[in-house]
Amino acid sequence: MEEFIDIITKQGEPTGKSVLKSKIHNKGYYHNTAHIWFYTNNEEILLSQRSVKKIIYPLLWDVSVAGHVDSGETIKQAALREIKEEIGLTISENNLNKIGVFECFQTYENGIIDNEFHNTFIAELSVPLSKLVLQKEEVEAIKLVSFDAFEALIKNIDNNDNHFVPSNKSYYEFVLQVIKKHINR
Numbered sequence: 001m002e003e004f005i006d007i008i009t010k011q012g013e014p015t016g017k018s019v020l021k022s023k024i025h026n027k028g029y030y031h032n033t034a035h036i037w038f039y040t041n042n043e044e045i046l047l048s049q050r051s052v053k054k055i056i057y058p059l060l061w062d063v064s065v066a067g068h069v070d071s072g073e074t075i076k077q078a079a080l081r082e083i084k085e086e087i088g089l090t091i092s093e094n095n096l097n098k099i100g101v102f103e104c105f106q107t108y109e110n111g112i113i114d115n116e117f118h119n120t121f122i123a124e125l126s127v128p129l130s131k132l133v134l135q136k137e138e139v140e141a142i143k144l145v146s147f148d149a150f151e152a153l154i155k156n157i158d159n160n161d162n163h164f165v166p167s168n169k170s171y172y173e174f175v176l177q178v179i180k181k182h183i184n185r
Contacts, residue, residue, distance in 0.1 A: 004071035005031050012101065012117050018071040028113030032069040034079035035118045036096070038125035039179045044144040046125055048086070051140045056108060057165050059140060061153075064125075066118075067138075075119045087142065088133030096121040099178045102171055118171070122179055150176055 004018045007029045024031050038046035046064040050057055067082035069075055076093050083089050102118040129142060145153070154176070157169045164172065 003068065005029075005068050006071045007031060008117070010115075021068060024068075025112045025114060028107075028115050030115045030117070032075060032078075033066060033116045033118050034069055034075055034082055035063045035120040036065040036079050036083055037120070037122045037175050037179065038064040039122060039183065040125050040144065041183065043147045043180075043183065045147065045150050045176070045179065046129075046142060046144055047150075048138075048142050049140040051136060051138050053137055055110060056112060056114070060165050061143075061163055062165050062168070064142075069119070079119075079121055086135045086138050088135075089127065089131075091123060095123045097123065097182065099175070102174075104167075104171075106167060120175065122175070122182060147176065147180060 002020050002022060005021050005024045007015045007017045007019060007024070008031060009015060010030055012030070019027075019029065023029070040046075047061045048064055049059060049061050052058050065079075065083050065086045067078065067086070069078040073081070076096060079096055080091065080093060083091060099120050099122055102120060104114060104116045104118055106114045108114070129144065132142060134142065150172075153163055154169060154172045157164050157166055157172075
């Protein structure tokens with residue numbers, strides 16, 4: 001069943017209107033998503049490989065967990081729901097540390113118009129990967145990569161290595177720097 005998504009303005013303000021997710025992307029309405037980047041105290045970042053079933057960037061590696069904010073949901077509620085759905089993990093709202101909101105306005109050859117505000121959080125992953133349960137419609141695989149390996153992958157993003165979503169390079173760099181600072185407090 002397709003969910004309803006709240007439409008927001010280009011400035012990120014609520015409009016009071018909501019439409020089906022497919023219409024959000026067909027019409028290019030502005031909307032919120034929740035992104036959650038998990039890290040470990042061993043200086044690793046959890047990456048998720050987008051499902052082969054995804055319309056945009058199938059099988060590329062990206063943020064640990066991400067999804068749309070459903071109509072009527074708070075952004076933190078959406079983040080917690082997406083974490084539970086995509087990797088089977090339940091965490092407390094207090095474990096989410098918001099690091100910013102990032103504009104992602106893109107149009108794709110298949111006609112999808114993505115005008116999203118990525119409300120981005122970081123959170124510590126305190127369970128082994130073996131405890132996570134993947135939602136196959138969204139996540140093909142997961143892996144932990146060291147900060148150094150993540151940085152090297154980001155540097156090579158422009159070399160058509162087909163590892164990461166290429167348009168997200170500066171976003172990935174920012175997230176890595178924030179997580180490094182957070183761990184080294």
